[in-house]
Amino acid sequence: MVRKNKSKSFEVSMKGIFELMKKYGHEQIVFNYDKATGLKAVIAIHDTTLGPAIGGLRMWKYNEEQEVIEDALHLSQGMTYKYAVHGFPYGGGKAVIWGDPYTEKNDELLQAFGTFVETLKGRFVVGTDVGISSTDLVSVRKQTKYVVGLPEEFGGVGSTAVITAFGVYQGMKASAKEVFGSDSLKGKTIAVQGLGKVGKELVHFLCQGEAKVIATDIFAESLTFVRENYPQVDIIEPDEIYSVDCDIFSPCALGGVLNDETIPQLKCKVVCGAANNVLKEMRHAEMLKERGILYAPDYVVNGGGLIQGLGELEGYNQDWAINKTAQIYDTLLRIYQISKEEKITTVEAANRLVEKRLQIIQQIKSKYLGK
């Protein structure tokens, strides 16, 4: 049986896993089962041309096995692109635990997972993702040193929200330069969807830059914070955000928000936000282009958090992380240039940049074999 993924990016059948690996270029998929704790986990390593694979651990109550594999494959491929576009010597990987993070997560289960990570001898380094906090990684760390994203008191670099928002802000400035001819956001209207950890910080940068901010969230608590601290922000209902009159739409909530239903409603000239996998399907990049809306590829603009997180491996230096994140501005302008010259979408242009880098390095070296 072959089941189609919602995103149509991956189709998994137990028969077709090798075909998928060949198609999307995955090097390795490791299935882990631990009798004592009942742990069921998948570690997907997409490409280690640039270096060891690093990626978050997601714990989620998936409905079926195929969804677990799809998520691991999809997310690990995305990580390869993120590292490559930001010029890091790391490869893409992702781990997924099949289970309910609210009721099934415990120290023993996470330690069992850590044991599996250790068997890969550094070919895969694990961080946090949905369902897994920095504190959870402390349990994983008991069994393996191949962990990144620990709490500050355990040598980690702490919250990445501010630097992620700073990167998105740089992305907006570059996009404004491309579309409006100036990178000043003063007086520009920005519609922010999601006022969580990143969205709140982005509002701060935007208000400092004297932009006019319209925002929404589904949680009253997030709205209260913004109302109290930034009274100049215009709060609207969640379903009004797509059709509101604005210059830039900034999705900072969940993925898949730009789709057949929402794209026709947009009145903006630019989309630039922190959320991962903003486009429901790849074809939606073309749809935005046809509507004359410039799309800042998500994995390029939301790289600030990853940059700060990697500081943990390299020895964290705040100035270095800020400078590196500020480069998102130039990277985006380069992507926009390629997109215009080649008459392709900005997503294709970003992917092209990544694939070129991987090809060059592949000619010099091969896979990362661990220590």
Ligand code: NAD
């Ligand atoms: P968060 O959970 O703190 O905030 C998300 C906010 O979005 C919440 O306040 C939630 O209520 C709101 N929301 C959810 N659905 C909504 C809807 N339909 N309309 C309006 N608001 C809605 O998450 P975060 O850390 O701020 O991350 C935001 C996005 O950025 C996520 O997609 C995340 O994957 C991505 N991202 C975050 C980082 C980081 O450093 N935190 C780095 C890279 C990418």
